[in-house]
Amino acid sequence: MAGARAPLLEVTGLAKAFGPNAVLRDVSLRIAPASVHALLGENGAGKSTLTRVLLGVERADAGAVLLGGARYAPASAEGARRAGVVLVPQERTLCAHLSVADNVVLGIEPAARARPGLRDRERARAVARGAIALVAADPARVPLDAPAGDLGVADQQLVEIARALAQGGLREDGRLAARLLVLDEPTSSLGHEDARRLFERVRALRDAGVAVLLVTHFLSDVRAHADRYTVLRDGRVAGEGDPRETDPAQIVREMLGRALDAPRAGSGAPPPGRGEVVLEARDVAGARRPRRASLSLHRGEILGIAGLVGSGRTELLRILAGLDPRRGGAVTLRAPRGVGLLSEDRGGEGLMLGRSIAENVWLSPRAPRLAAPRSLLSEAARWIERLAIRAGGPDQRAGELSGGNQQKVQIARLLREDFDVLLMDEPTRGIDVASKAQVLSLFRELAGAGKAIVLVSSQLDELVATCDRIAVLRRGILDPPRPASSWTEASLLLEASS
Ligand SMILES: Nc1ncnc2c1ncn2[C@@H]1O[C@H](COP(=O)(O)OP(=O)(O)OP(=O)(O)O)[C@@H](O)[C@H]1O
Ligand SMILES: [Mg+2]
Structure with missing residues (x-):
């Protein structure tokens, strides 16, 4: 013993x-x-x-x-x-x-x-x-x-x-x-x-x-x-x-220090109002992955993508975001406010660790030119509150935050840009159980307000509980999405690994 x-x-x-x-x-x-x-x-x-x-x-x-x-x-x-x-x-x-x-x-x-x-x-x-x-x-x-x-x-x-x-x-x-x-x-x-x-x-x-x-x-x-x-x-x-x-x-x-709030009643909620198609991909192929992916993403919905590591999920999102070139197929975007990607790679493309939370929320990492004005500090403070980011305040350096809280700062930066289409690559990675529920219900709220969201996650329970439809990506090929209510964690796993 x-x-x-x-x-x-x-x-x-x-x-x-x-x-x-x-x-x-x-x-x-x-x-x-x-x-x-x-x-x-x-x-x-x-x-x-x-x-x-x-x-x-x-x-x-x-x-x-x-x-x-x-x-x-x-x-x-x-x-x-x-x-x-x-x-x-x-x-x-x-x-x-x-x-x-x-x-x-x-x-x-x-x-x-x-x-x-x-x-x-x-x-x-x-x-x-x-x-x-x-x-x-x-x-x-x-x-x-x-x-x-x-x-x-x-x-x-x-x-x-x-x-x-x-x-x-x-x-x-x-x-x-x-x-x-x-x-x-x-x-x-x-x-x-x-x-x-x-x-x-x-x-x-x-x-x-x-x-x-x-x-x-x-x-x-x-x-x-x-x-x-x-x-x-x-x-x-x-x-x-x-x-x-x-x-x-x-x-x-x-x-x-308390019990976890009851999860959202998934299937009991009224079916979300699906709007027009804002992003359409037809037979999209990348340099290596994906090999063939077609999807139509509507306003007001969360479309989940399940798949094993290496199946091409990140590659697909990067092509949809216009960051990587396509080798074939077509992508049509009908969204005036554009498309934003939450990168899976926190260190590489993510935060400026030496800068404050406010600067990270307000500046694009590709153009870090302005300092955050005072009014933006209070705006950043609102994001800290909304995502329950644990920090001394909006002027704390991002590098001093814990891993999960850095991830939340990245989510805040993406959300404040108010894109129509949000591509989320493993958004809850490193986030604790309570915050996870909170972040996912925020996604539901955003979809309810007309955003269109693609959610890539290795947490299959999270996909089943959060998405409206889920598609499985297998060795680079995306199957047509099916209603989330028709999937279970087990059936997703089986499909993804078959
Ligand atoms: N160098 C530092 N300067 C100031 N504060 C710091 C520093 N390093 C850590 N902290 C603070 O210490 C607290 C604990 O951080 P820690 O990284 O240990 O959390 P954690 O439990 O590992 O969280 P996570 O699950 O998000 O990884 C956080 O509030 C963080 O902001
Ligand atoms: Mg940690």
Whole structure:
């Protein structure tokens, strides 16, 4: 029984503030060796901050941490690594143009110090190969020499984990030495099947003796894969226990401090008034994906697109938005106020992290030329309120926000431009359960006011609950949409993976 053993990691009374903002308050938690420990909480609850303290990237203001019974206070990520504590952060870190092997050993390879000899390079490659073998059930899917950017997101995520493990170093016997692997929302960009594969590997690592601290918003994953859970609310521990013995509704209450509002009565609501067609695609084909996609999008509706990672969903949206060239077919837009895309790629095309929330809401990232006038600060404050963005105020730097709150700033920026057609690529990624319901009901409200929305999501329950019609994209080919009421999560999954 894991709970009876001495803990691998014991955190007591940890506190951390940024200026006046207390982010962690008196946090205590114990992680058993060779266990999967889930860390839950709303956006901005302090989860990533706790992981950064454990990694020595942020310094705690108070409290103590024991690792294997010894005092543990790393001054840097390097110190944490030497103690066997490694992190896969919330934001992706791979260099797309470097090979898988180079990414895995980046920063630890002897080449970083001096001119590498052949033996060093062989050793680095052996480390990379060993780490990949630990995380990939089928290492052939993750070739060492392939540029990391050529892999699908799921395999890139495995490379991130391999890299973290390799950074934990090797023991005398050549095995990896990491004792605690911290995964900050590892499945937020993954589809169902890829997430399942990833958890298979997480379990294998646990069985090999590694403790895993898993930050996630997915309660079903916690129930299926975690041995213990801890909930943070406003930087305090608000609940903990065995997820298999705890009612999920109770965990949600611990996260929110209240029960979750009842979801929108999907099929009971009056059928939304569908207006004229504002966007029409006929036999659209892209450079690689999609291969053939036709759809008619009406004012007042939310059209869902389901499909596995790699099926071409993002590529289709980018073509509909006019960002990528078409190889065939036709797109007709009949919308005076144009079309806006919420990008899946938060880091790359998304926020200006050094700028304020107000500037991010008001300026286009492609033309960051004006400062936000005062009146716009109050307008931004309204968006902060409307989307329940957790922030000090509209002038806080976007880079200081938690991951989920950064995502909400992106949604605010898109919505304030008042486009007729909204293309949403994984809009709720990284957003907590309560905010998710809120964002989705805002989409319904917008559709009710005459907007036309295309919603791409890997969360099939979200599609079924929110959309009017859903179409499945399979290997680049879009099937005709059907009413959402005719789909279930299970039938969508079956169709998407058939
Ligand atoms: N460098 C910083 N300066 C100021 N405030 C910060 C800084 N880093 C984090 N914060 C604040 O700390 C709080 C907790 O952030 P954290 O990233 O830990 O949340 P989280 O629980 O990981 O949320 P999410 O689910 O959205 O990822 C947030 O209110 C955030 O704005
Ligand atoms: Mg976070």
